[in-house]
Amino acid sequence: MRKRIGIIGNGVAGLQLAYSLKNEFDVTVHHYEDLDEIRQGRIRSTQVHFHPALERAQRFGMQAVDGAPPIHTIHFNMGSQKLFVGKLASPAKSVDQRYAFAAGTSDLTRQGVIFRKARVKPNEIGELAENYDLLIDTTGKSGPLFPFPIEQELTPFQTPQRKCIVGYFTGVSPVMPEGISITVLPGAGEMFEIPALTEKGPVTILFIEAVPEGPLDAFKGIKSAQDFEERMKTIVHNHFPGVYARIHAEHFSLVEHGAYLQTAITPIVRRPYGMHGDRLILGCGDSAILADPITGQGCNTASYCAEQLLTTLLEHKDSPWDEQVGMAYWCRIRPYVTAVTNWTNAMTGPLPxxxxxxxxxxxxxxxxxxxxxxxxxxxxxxxxxxxxxxxxx
Ligand SMILES: Cc1cc2nc3c(=O)[nH]c(=O)nc-3n(C[C@H](O)[C@H](O)[C@H](O)COP(=O)(O)OP(=O)(O)OC[C@H]3O[C@@H](n4cnc5c(N)ncnc54)[C@H](O)[C@@H]3O)c2cc1C
Structure with missing residues (x-):
């Protein structure tokens, strides 16, 4: 009999897991937003997928969204000084998660994966786990639902190191050659410009990582798209003249009213396995490994860990799924998680x-x-x- 797997969440980790596990196991995805809620809701990320994650998506036959502008380079500026343009080994892409998650969810539904709509509550985890041989918590940064213990060694901060301020804009000429542009203002934060695709067409993402209470932390209290747009224009004018020079004032606007976001993340790494009675529960993605987005690695880490989780399960396909399997998964991802976490945390401090x-x-x-x-x-x-x-x- 095929083993049964329950996945909570239909984001980056949940969808890749569903695609990659569905041929070997019976997969059910628990999610709480329907497709229109996802597509009409607020933006969630800047979601640059570098080529290892894109290749995984292709290998697992994930629904591709065509037409995203290819990201070939990383432009690096220190203040107003342009330092260099580094070439990526292969193009990266950013597709609005609302678009990608809705496309992936409907494609998997067509392929027979079961989707159950309900917001799972922490106190329901035990009952849910009873229905499956394995439950995977991919609830993202609002999770985890299962109390995975914190790995103190990899969790140095108690508070967010940056305020994340993101808008998807039209009316900004892209940098050439096409790529991500990073401008560092030491002590104040960073600006990332990212070419991306939304359902409404191509956009330039302006993403400010503001040091809390510093000069870029200037979006407090903003509640409307129009105020956000105006504040962004002022901040770019005052602090990022190189970006401002590429803005066409008459066309500069958010691509739609939900295309802005303000958040702040306290990075936390959790040991991504635990038992509820005799049932194994694993964590994958932000619910277990949560990082500040300064290095643009969250989706890429979720994708890496989801593939390692698949490999671990295939290796133990015919034996019971117990704590040993959880440990095997954690041992497999730990070196990568250690590297990406320490690098990302270091990037939020003064550079060595x-x-x-x-x-x-x-x-x-x-x-x-x-x-x-x-x-x-x-x-x-x-x-x-x-x-x-x-x-x-
Ligand atoms: C401002 C910002 C910029 C970023 N930029 C990048 C970037 O450029 N590159 C990159 O790699 N990463 C980036 N990230 C990080 C990236 O977005 C996340 O790491 C990634 O989305 C995590 O995937 P996930 O599957 O763990 O969670 P998510 O993609 O957030 O998915 C979680 C899913 O779980 C569902 N869910 C939550 N709770 C429940 C519940 N109780 N019951 C049922 N379903 C539930 C949600 O609806 C959602 O579908 C950025 C993050 C932020 C905040």
């Missing part, structure tokens, strides 16, 4: 001296610029660079 020097060298040497761009595709290489730097210091 050797990394600052490397950024300056990248302005002279294209090979170093490319190596830095590759950090986003392979965060373990970033972690190595940061660790070597601190060992030498």
């Amino acid at each position: 001296e050797h990394i600052a020097q490397m950024l300056m060298q990248a302005a002279q040497e294209q090979e170093i610029a490319n190596r830095i761009a590759h950090w986003f595709e392979h965060p373990s290489s970033a972690y190595e660079a940061f660790t070597q730097a601190s060992e030498r210091a």
Whole structure:
């Protein structure tokens, strides 16, 4: 008899898991928003998927959304000084999660995966787990529903290190060659410009990572799309003149009224397995590994962990799914999670001296610029660079 798996959540981790598990197991996805609620709701992320995650999506036959502008490069600016343009090994993409999640959910439904609509409550986890051989909590940053213990070693902060301020705009000319542009204002925060695709067409995402109470933390109390638009224009004018120069004032607006977001994340890493009686419960994605979005890794980490979870289950396909299986999954992802977490956390603080020097060298040497761009595709290489730097210091 095929084993039964329950997945809570139809976001990045939940959908990839459903696609990759459905041929070997009976999969049911528990979710609480219907397709129109997802599509008409607020934006959720900037969702850049680097090529390892895109390749996984293709391997698992996930519903592709065509037409996203390819992201070939990372432009890096320090204040008003342009330092370098690093080339990614393969193009990345950003497709509005509302669009991608709705497309994936309806495609999986057509393929026979069962979707049950209800917001699962923490006190229902035990009862739900009884229905399955395995329950996977992919409830994102609002989760987890299961009390996975915190890994203190990988959880250094008690408060958010940045305020995240995001709008999807029309009327901004893209940087060339097409890519993500990062502008760092030391002590104040960062601006990321990201070309992306929404259901309404292509947009430029303006994403500010503001140091709390600093000069970019200037969106408090904003409750309407119009006020958000105006404040963004003022902040870009005052702090990011290079971006402002590419704004066409007459066309500059949010692509629609739900296309802005303000949030703040306290990074937390949790041990992603536990037992409820004799039932195994695993965590995947933000519900277990939650990071500040400064390095754009959350979706990519969720995708990596979802694939490792699949591999672990296939290896133990014919044996009972118990705590040993949970441990095997955690051992498998821990090195990657350690690397991406430590790199991301380091990026929210003052940059180590050797990394600052490397950024300056990248302005002279294209090979170093490319190596830095590759950090986003392979965060373990970033972690190595940061660790070597601190060992030498
Ligand atoms: C401002 C910002 C920018 C970001 N930019 C990037 C980026 O460029 N690149 C990148 O890789 N990552 C980025 N991230 C992180 C990325 O968006 C997340 O890491 C990723 O979406 C996590 O996937 P997930 O499946 O864990 O959770 P989600 O994608 O959030 O999905 C969670 C799902 O669970 C459902 N759910 C929640 N609670 C319940 C419940 N009780 N019952 C049933 N269903 C439930 C939700 O409806 C949702 O469908 C960014 C995040 C933010 C906030």
